[in-house]
Amino acid sequence: MKVLVAIKRVVDFNVKIRVRSDGSGVDTAGVKMSMNPFDEIAVEEAVRLKEAGTVSEIIAVSIGPAQCKDTLRTALAMGADQGIHIETEADLEPLAIAKILQDTAHKEDPDMIFLGKQAIDDDANQTAQMLAALLNWGQGTFASHIDFTEGAAQVVREIDGGLETIKLNLPCVISTDLRLNEPRYASLPNIMKAKKKPIQTVALEDLGLDTTPHLNVLAVEEPAQRKAGQILSSVQDLADKIKEAV
């Protein structure tokens, strides 16, 4: 089977972001960037399936500025076979990303597409579902376990009430949740090998897709901050405060 994995370059999860004082956005200049953690889980799952012999080819796709190549190299070092970089400086919305990935899927004809369930920058949690809709494929979102049986994927999903298992016809789209696996760190030899793996670069304009934003971002502000509290000196004091609060 052939798997397409979509990966996004985002501000590293460990960075405490700064909101620009003029309300125009979040300061990303000079900030550490990494692969979206959920997308690392998606890459890892594809690589494990390849190691298990279920998957024969893994293509990683990233959409964004030139530096997305670094993110693709990380995926290649983890075990993806080739990368596709759709280059653009534009800030794209999930719907636009889904349209681009739909186009990539038509060209590459994968059996499955893996995406992280949510990007930790815009927290939208939409792209996988939108892509599945545009392709008219089934969707296994928030996956914590995946099995394959005759032409179908059985996906265990993390839902609000616990876990749910669904079966999807192939091809399908899967969005990965935290408990699916623990992504590996690429070894040095694999990082070296990844430098020789192919990355194809395509300019977004050349795809002829309509990716104009549907939303105007009017402002980005700091949230209301909580006031620092009080450190208590005894369990009895704590019990009293708890009684007051309920």
Add this chain to the structure above:
Amino acid sequence: MRTLVLAEHNNIELNPQTLNTVTCAKALGSVDILVAGKNCGDVAQACAEIEGVQTVLIADDVMLAHALAETLAPLLVSLAEHYDAILAPATSIGKNVLPRVAAVLDVQQISDICEVVNENTFKRPIYAGNAIQTVQSRDAKKIITVRTTTFEPANPTGGSATLKNIDKVDTPQLSTFVGAELSTSDRPDLASSAVIVSGGRGLGSVENFALLETLADILGGAIGASRAAVDAGFATNDHQIGQTGKVVAPDLYIAVGISGAIQHLAGMKDSRTIVAINSDPDAPIFKIADYGLVADLFDVLPELAQALKQ
């Protein structure tokens, strides 16, 4: 504006987060509700009693029994022409289904809104709630998921909506429900509980995690967990609070052995009173806690239970 709210339910009971979503929808205009399921008549009846709801649409079909996105989304798409906005709570069902509706309608969904500024403009958290974005939609139709903790619940009684049966939409079967493993508990639901006792990696084991139950029993609270506690198997995934788990805002949140990573704070920092018990005086949780106790949780928990019982 005419709005349609997707009711969240298990065919038997209405999930109360639907009520908060109705309040949000009322800020936009008139409200109809869709109840899609199998043998979901009681849920439809409950929806009809919500104050301010005009019409309850009922789609009762075996294909809709499990809220699969592949069958529910086409139904919502078929209803979309009658509405200016479709809303759902930002639950695992709402998050799963609505983007599928939005993509088919060529609408950019607005996820997890925490404020309605006007009928085109909304506020929503980004970067784990470390920034609030104000977005104005150019789409004629709005597709919205709602952060339910920031809207009051609508009054569940006093309404008298019209009930109307509608047909399901025929779709190719892309997915099948196989089964579910749902957590059962006599405790209040995490999303709506007034008190939450939440544990982290500091608890150290499943057995120790159970120490939180005594406290939750005394306070009549729900139990929550950090990602680290869930990853370690101390609690099941449905307990996870945070950026990528559940978002809660109880009257009282007690964080025990939780360091306070931004991803965790994202799910609980709107709680009214936050209490933290942690042996590390520099734990970031103390920066947002109203009351903190720097101590070993294993000493504190039994003593605290005693003191609260008095």
